[in-house]
Amino acid sequence: MDKKTILVLNMGMKSIRSIIFDEEGNKLASAAVPIITSLTGECVTQVPAEWWEKACRVIRETVTDAGNISVDYLTVTSSSSCLVCVDKNGDALLPCMMVSDKRAKAESDLILEMPEFAELRKKSGLGMDASLLIPKALWVKNHEGEIYEKTDKFLAPNDYLILKFTGRYVTDYMNAHKWHYDMENRRYPSELLEKVGIRSNLLPEVVNPGASIGRVSKKAAQKTGLTTETEVIISTYDAICSFVGSGVLEEGEAGDVSGTVTVFRAVSGQKRIIPADKIQQIPYYEGEIYIVGGSNNLGGGLIEWVKQCYYQNEMLPYELMEKDAGEASLGAGGVIFLPYLLGERAPIWDSSARGVFFGLERMHTRKEMTRAVFESTGFIDLDMISAIEETGLRINKIRLSGGLARLNLISQIKADITGKEVEVLSEFETTATGAAMIALFGQGIYSSLQEAAEKFVRVRMIIRPDSKNHEKYRELYQLYQDTYRTLKPLFPRRMELTEKLYGQKRIRIENL
Secondary structure: OOOOEEEEEEOOOOOEEEEEEEOOOOOEEEEEOOOOOEEEEEEEEOOOOHHHHHHHHHHHHHHHHHHOOOOOEEEEEEOOOOOOOEEOOOEOOOEEEEEOOOOOOOHHHHHOOOOOHHHHHHHHHOOOOOOHHHHHHHHHHHHOOHHHOOOEEOHHHHHHHHHHHHHHHHHHHHHHHHHOOOOOOOOOOOHHHHHHOOHHHHHHEEEEOEEEEEEOOOHHHHHHOOOOOOEEOOOOOOEEEEHHHHOOOOOOOOEEEEOOOEEEEEEEOOOOOOOOOEEEEEHHHEEEEEEEEEEEEEEEEHHHHHHHHHOOOOHHHHHHHHHHHHHHOOHHHEEEEEOEEEEEEEOEOOOOOOOEEOOOOOOOOOOHHHHHHHHHHHHHHHHHHHHHHOOOOOEEEEEEEEEHHOOHHHHHHHHHHHHHHHEOOOOHHHEEEEOHHHHHHHOOOOOHHHHHHHHHOEEEEEOOHHHHHHHHHHHHHHHHHHHHHHHOOOHHHHHHHHHHHHOOOEEEEEEO
């Protein structure tokens, strides 16, 4: 019998990628094109029509490169907490409000004080922040009234692209959780939605990850090179997919997937009591696990920023920045970097925070500054580990993947800072592999996630922490934390002043 094939459409902050796998985990073809992200003050947006045009392009390319094979399954994964307003024709009415878009802070603060939310918070285990979907929908209602009245559905990027393939308005329960959907009782928060005046019929139908949505429509098949026999399977958002794709399936293991953002999560065999407003707990019922942790706003994106600032004209920028950071001393000669260039999500949830170099002296060069940024990626992990371990879940091993895992020095720094053994994976595209694993498991190709992981997941390198370095980093971590706590009251004042002085400036970000 022929091996089943699956095409994963993976849309991140920087690019949209199409990858075709067979059921043995072999990559048959891949293609990617960049996506434009616009930053205007607190607004971070992308254009949904661009997603679809480029999705068709990369899918057609991979189908051709794979020899025009018949693709059995297709699944889509993308960032969560992004809001697309579509009309009755399924066309986007506004640019998508991305996860790091913070314009709905006033709406978030308003909801935070509502008694209806206090009750909901206990059930969902999810706090309230401008990055989430109810505040964003309320912002549309408050500031784009005409758009709100024309809106037929509020969708996530996954949902929007699935709509383009099938004509159906559906989402999975993990994506729906960003609406404070009650995953245990399978219902949207109708009381809170009614309180803020958001019609619940604007939200899509919720189905289980791994479920079949239908087949690719004739129109979509013509645009993509797929056939109407290709079955569309729902997976979930990229952070969860990347976690599953890391093969982290035993309690005590954690996954660090550092693409543009850092996704840090651990697996638990039982439901945990989660510290308020730090991290999240997502049940993956079909996989019989709970996923504990969260995502920040920038991980690998920090390295892209360093490249743009200090290495833009270098022939081999990543090699040179790794060399520079390696030549700087541990602790970057006393320089601490706060990595909050776009504010921060888990675990501090501070949309006003911004990046800071603390401790600069005349002797410091780009070597120390680069080293400080590298070390901040390890402090990010330690922040997440501290929050996760508050639940009683102990972490003893970390699996690394994503673009940052290509830099061996960063992998060693993360091991030394956390004091944990680090396994670096061979496949950096764990988001795509995880989406494929969820979809194929859901369709019965695999009997368990463990069986899927045996096909898709390989460890390239094991790194053990240096105990002496770990002791030094423990002291530096305290300074890192104290630097943030000391500056925290100043961040809102700084934001008010910069808005007064400069207003809002539109920036096209080619690479976050």
